[in-house]
Amino acid sequence: MAASATLAAPRKSAEFQPVAKPPHRFWTLVEGRAMFELGAFYMSRPFLSALPKGDGHAVQVLPGFMASNTSTSPMRRLLRDLGYDAHGWNSGRNVRVDNALIKRLETQLQRLNDDTGRKVSLVGWSLGGVLARELAKLHPDRVRLVISLGSPISDDRNHTSAARLFEMLNGKEPEAMQGGRFRALGEAPPVPTTSIFTKTDGIVHWRGSVQQPGPTLTENIEVYASHCGLGVNPAVMMAIADRLAQPEGTWAPFEPPLVAHWLFPRTALE
Secondary structure, eight states, rough: OOOOOOOOOOOOTTOOOOOOOOOOHHHTTTGGHHHHHHHHHHHHHHHHHTOOOOOOOOOEEEEOOOOOOOHHHHHHHHHTTTEEEOOOOOSSSOOSSSSHHHHHHHHHHHHHHHHHHSOOHHHTTTTTHHHHHHHHHHGGGGGGEEEEEEEOOOGGGGBBBBBHHHHHHHOOOOOGGTTTOOOOSSSSSSSOOEEOOOOOOOOOOGGGGOOOOSSSSSEEOSSSSSSSTTTTTTHHHHHHHHHHHHOTTOOOOOOGGGGGGSSSSSOOOO
16 A cells, blocks of 8 residues: 655645644554455445546556555556556656656656557556656646645645655655755646545645645545555545546536535535
8 A cells, every 4th residue: 555755735824824744643553444445445346347437548647655556556457447548657666756756757658648649647646646746747738637645745744754754765855856846846737636635644644635726727525534545445436537537628626426425525624
């Protein structure tokens, strides 16, 4: 399952800015509940296979911090069953955020776009979502939309309990930041962008995953989930399938089916 790292959240004004902090330790200690979400994924697989079908465009899926393509394989198999050309990434385990990684991601995105002649959707889990958003900023002409799962989309790493490990492996200023990039992680890319988060996330505080309204098409979708279960949680799969199924060039905020409203709480983001 994916873990996470790097990077905050709703900002009203400096006076009322919540202090960035990692999740409550209780939620971190019960992240093992992700195994139940994995079981629910396979139990609901027949239902999930009936979700809205895709149009065959390419979807590039990026794993979380310390995770590899293995963590996203159930999601990618489902996306292929739904009619998408789903791909993992070609970078092994997600540990080092350096220029070589960014170059590989750019090359893969360009290849998928050139080979199909169509824009590519990016789905990133945790740190993978941060990378997906930044990749879309570098190449908005090649990206159809971005979906992040429990991603710390902030310049303040205090929202994640994995910040110390991330800095041990990448330094306080990763190589990719030294060129002036990755400096405004809270700003959404200029493409439709969805952030899926859970208030019971044990790795990234939910405030660090909330997008602020801006000039681009952005939304936040809350689910009942653990951080390590976001990539297999059935409700998350429903939201991803709905977002990806929108015709290219059109976008509307997520509205769950009436029978599934209970899976998507709409609590205050304060």
